[in-house]
Amino acid sequence: MKGFPHHGVAPGVHYAAAPCARILRTLPAHPADRAAARALEPGRAVEFVAARSLLRALLAALAPGLSGAVIAARDSGRPHLPEHSGTGVSLSHSGGWAAAAVGLGREVGVDIEVPGPLSPRLVRRCCGDEDAARLSALPRREQETAFAWLWTAQEACVKALGTGLAGAPWTVPVAVGQRSGTWRGVRWHAPYDTSRIPLTCAYTAPYGPRKNP
Template structure:
């Protein structure tokens, strides 16, 4: 039986000061099989293993050994190290993780899938939709996957997930980086593998934004 990761060194990237991302291919036990639920669970374990490896690399072995908890929205965090932001993602046998030093982070990896015109119009700006409509099918599906990884990474960094309406995050076709609600995002287009994007924001700025939102809601 293969290990959860396929044995090859994980590729790690520093996308901004203090913001680190790692991506790896899961082993056969996590990549597929006849039981999708079991495959998802195995990929989740592989992502946790990858996260601990990245934590050890950028924050030390003690951080790698700490327990990982999750908020009600499913956002992972380290209760004993509130100064470290963490995020995990997996899809189709690929796993990706992010660690932010004094920063909230979100990461998303996505294999291209067939997309419909209705989905494009729901998730893309009018300009992006026009560009996608003009592309061949394979190129369109790949370009959309890149857009979706940015959208997911942004709401993961925000801690809202689907409740944050990721489809409303405006992302240009072929975009490499940008901003949304104070979060900076990066698409790692200069690496091999499936579409992968990361978003981040300093924890101090994130806390201020969350207080402002809470105050508005309570008025």
């Protein structure tokens, strides 16, 4: 992936993230992705195409035969490769950034979040009393960034299970500053040291023999 480094967090599990504008300047948009984006409002269409272009580049880097794969969405909105059931994929975008993850033989979830204003209600919903107090003691920008990291971990976990918001991500126990963990059999990793934007990649155990390609 020239110009777009990808990172491995477990065997067969990789993610990449980049600004949408740079993705669209550098990577070709697949005709199917452009067609699907026509029904979206302009800002969302840009992030939609950028995220899928990044995913295709990541697929090509890991398994060259998959770069032109059909990317579909389940009723829940979760992306998947209908012709390659042994490969899990996940997408995320926020504030002009996109992220993609691939799990060869595993399900994956990725979430990226550009920090923004917080409401006390949101903090109380996603954090226990101790962590809510820790956040409230931080300067505003540090508070927003710390919460964004926490939220990406919660969201990535439910994405890996395929439940999304229906899985109540705010119930996933993540402490302020926590960099990795396990929840309901899902492992997650937050690359504080290498990512400019809060981002977390989560993944399940490898598929059983019947689900391998």
